[in-house]
Amino acid sequence: MLNYTLRRLMFAIPTLLVISFIIFALLDLAPNDPTGNLPLTIPPDVREQIRQSLGLGEPFPIRYLYWLQQFFINEPLNLLERMFGIEIGNSAERLRIRSWATRSPVVDLIIERMPQTLWVVGMSYVVGILIAIPVGIISAYRQYSWFDQIGTFVSMVGFSVPTFFTGVVLIVIFSVNLQWFPSIYDTTLEVTGWSSFWAQVRQMVLPVMVLALYNAAQLSRFVRASMLDNLNQDYVRTARAKGMKERVVLLIHVLRNSLIPVVTVIALGIPTIFSGAIITEQIFRVNGLGQLLIIAVQGADIPLVQTLTFIFAVLIVFFNLIADLLYGILDPRIRYE
């Protein structure tokens, strides 16, 4: 197992390098311009100077190497300094990856926004799982019952209706008509007592529900399918024949075995938490990573887009490995040699 993990980790390095090169090259080749969104009143020669000052005068390979150095050496060093309050070498002179739009270090922007994404999108993932597992179990156990039919219908709706639609529908119902929840996430709110905690809960309700519906829809289908596979297995008949209670058969024997593929699906989905739910964050104005990415894309803030997408790539590679390892741990039949 350890051997296997190490081998996979070693293999991840060239994979990530190739990914980083592809991301960098793609964004560089894309016909986009950081001065494109400036008012037309700024004359072209000034635009040219702006491009030069952003470092676009350097040839592509040089910029790529700079970026590699900044991402893999300078930024980690900075993080270490920040965490332990120490100084390593000449930190004032160290070049950092800077966003073109805000002119501030990209990593600081990401750190500032990470908590909101983890709270809102992470919470919706947890809520989604909590809804999906019982719904999936009951749907499978009572296949074709009215509960299963309704569950199937709701998950089809949740899965096929895009979040930009459900989000706006919920805003119109709960913010405009009923006025129960705010439609805009107040990112300056600090939880200091019960009333601000309540305000925080209220403003999280709509975005979390929108995403939870989507996540639950997907996962509950997985749980249901996997339960159905197992319910027909011989060991279930054996368990029942031994006179075990139905609850034990279902929740201990069947559920445990059914959750193996579900756990992998959940693990593989975790990187999407970090990439934020781009659209949902934009609709509710949650200042998370997804919103950061979309603003960067719109503004042609290429260093920010490159760094964010690459971080997502790292997370995907990492959680793929975790999912594989979890599979091995949970299912004794699978062995990595």
Place this chain on the structure above:
Amino acid sequence: MKRFTALAAGTAVALALGAANAQAERGSDGNLNVLYWQAVSVLNPYLSGGTKDVEGSSVVIEPLAKYDEAGNMVPALVDEIPTVENGGVSEDLKSITWKITPGLLWSDGTPFTANDVKFTADYCMAPDGGCQQISKFQDIESIEVIDDQTVTINFTVPKPFPYTAFVGAETPVIQKAQFENCIGANAPNCTEQNFGPHGTGPFKVVEFRANDVITFEANEHYRDPAKPSFATLTLKGGGDAASAARSVLETGEFDYAWNLQVEPEVLEQMSAAGRGQVVTSFGTSVERIEVNLTDPSPDKGENRSTLEAGPHPFLSDPAVRKALSIAIDREILVEAGYGASGQPTCNILPAPENYASTNVNWCLEYNPDEANRLLDEAGWAPGGDGIRAKDGVRLSLLYQTSTNSVRQATQALVKDMWQQIGVETELRNIDAAVFFGGDPASPDTFQKFYADVEMYTNNFPGTDPEAYMAGWLCDGIPSPKNGWLGANMPRFCSEEYDALVGQMAETADLAARGEIAKKMNDILSNEGALIPLIHRGDVSAHSVTIDGVRMNSWDSELWNVADWTRKE
């Protein structure tokens, strides 16, 4: 009213507002919630010329003089606007002297002096700084600090309109003490300064979150002790225009929302809720179709869309250009895409009053019959497929614009209108960042103009059209020789026009400048090199509980945020 001197106008406004809120007190109205759906990235207009960043900064840092909603200059950090009459502008028009109001303080309590003004100019003009407002500092030879209260700007050439630097929200004064180490290549590295500049404006920054939200509080050193009446200001960003409108007009979560370019019927429906009010103002923005007078056909190779390619096969015919213009029903375009924020126009220079020509209005009347007659007369006869042709040249054109739902709707309508006079139109839209990006390597920029007609909006900052009108000089034609730079997209070239541009550069008298500008407008619009469509306004909305909003297209919309109050 417009004839008031700027000073008198400013005083009158101050008095009027003072009377309305006799007992107003600084900070008595709580929090003001403002939504800019394009989030503010940085509070330094020298590093980011985007409108959202300029306007966000304008509540903190201020220029020496601002523009009011009618486009008149009003003093901000000075007592009066320098002119030739009051001796502030030299007789030879080569220098301007600003006298700063005594006793002004920065938000950190230190005095505001002429040194700060000089420093700001040095900051922007420093090499390698990538200053985005450098064009406002063009032709400045030197800046002299006469004493703490007086600063003189010397120009290399006579400047009939010397109010470029330090007038309007694009060029505010920044504090020398704070930005001293941020000059040139260091400018972007000063994150702390760029996110939290000290200012003279009504508010100061408490917390800045890039691309998200800024919290401000009242500046206790603001020059008017009774203002601002709001204790705090939250400037939130993100989302889109439609949901921004909803948050003011329907849910009432916000007090002010900026730039609500959404379908008119959507806005109307939202304002029916009665929580907010839509406000519009008209600046100089004109949505126009520019006509390519050179041949854009691909077989011209490198010379495509340049003077070398020769005249356009059919758009060089004035009858065709005129027919295309009167075949467009501008009223319908306004109704479909702009509502209260648009007016049909035939002029490329529709404002300010002093410069706006009213002579050209032949295109306002939608007249497809006349268009057909013109084409018939010019020998363009309908072919078997209904498309007109002459000598084997079909009236079939490629019509490009940037990607934007209103523009695509306009394109579809225009295509249909042109179909009715026997002109075939192929539509194309290009992502705005590419279209306006100006990358010389891309074939899709509006400068390269590899199409027959293209549509977009342009305007100019401030109120003086000289530089803008000079864009249509023969020299301004984009071509490979000048790296495709230049604003003369139609490739229009006329000696008469060039002479007028030269004349304007030597004229100081405002009335005479107005006359020249009008002549230039008439030439461009009558020639049909440009087909003006819609005079576009800015649309915002404010809550019915907010008083004092004076919607402004000439300066930041938040230019008078110090005067805003909350109704009881």
